[in-house]
Amino acid sequence: MAKKLHYFQLNGLAESIRYILHYAGEKFEDVRYERSAWPIQSVKETLPYGQLPLYEEGNKSLNQSLAIARYVASKTGLLPSDPWQQAVLDAAVFNIYDFWGKCLAYIKETDATKKMAIKKEILEEHVPYYFSRFEKELKMNNGYFGGKLTWADFILIGIIETANLFFDVTIEKNFPTIVALVKTIQALPGVKQYISTRKPYTV
Numbered sequence: 001m002a003k004k005l006h007y008f009q010l011n012g013l014a015e016s017i018r019y020i021l022h023y024a025g026e027k028f029e030d031v032r033y034e035r036s037a038w039p040i041q042s043v044k045e046t047l048p049y050g051q052l053p054l055y056e057e058g059n060k061s062l063n064q065s066l067a068i069a070r071y072v073a074s075k076t077g078l079l080p081s082d083p084w085q086q087a088v089l090d091a092a093v094f095n096i097y098d099f100w101g102k103c104l105a106y107i108k109e110t111d112a113t114k115k116m117a118i119k120k121e122i123l124e125e126h127v128p129y130y131f132s133r134f135e136k137e138l139k140m141n142n143g144y145f146g147g148k149l150t151w152a153d154f155i156l157i158g159i160i161e162t163a164n165l166f167f168d169v170t171i172e173k174n175f176p177t178i179v180a181l182v183k184t185i186q187a188l189p190g191v192k193q194y195i196s197t198r199k200p201y202t203v
Ligand SMILES: N[C@@H](CCC(=O)N[C@@H](CS)C(=O)NCC(=O)O)C(=O)O
Pocket: 012, 013, 039, 050, 051, 052, 053, 063, 064, 065, 066
């Protein structure tokens, strides 16, 4: 069945999905739109909520990055079968997306002074707040959110790499367990190969 992932030429909300698909060895069409050309009305009109990412499998399609990531993860052993464990990981990804919400405020702000103030707040307050908690959770669970590699770990790295691109920093640098997890995922079979061939992202 043909698989397609539509998103921008950016890591953003799709890179964790791309990583999972590459790790799984899935063949998929990685459809990318240039942000400078967006909105492409003819594409936007076909999207259920006018936004990307969108994942297609045969004649079925799915929006919402977390729903897509969770689904593709479930097909490759990255989602535990125990409902409690699933809920713990769901909570982890929502916590990660709460942090992403802070980053979004920065990305969307157009006033340069306000933008700098948001960046300062993120780097000085939100990163320590969220990342110390992620670090603690990972440390307690063998270096992963769920005791072994799961989709939640992929969600974290996708958001970290995107935040680092926008803020031009290494936000995880003071959190050794997170640094180790990022390195582990970047070195996974499939993922490593994909990273070595992907076109660099710019903002
Ligand atoms: N909650 C959605 C958010 C999707 C979203 O905000 N997509 C943005 C890019 S990150 C988008 O499509 N922006 C272009 C537009 O709204 O026209 C998800 O996680 O997939």
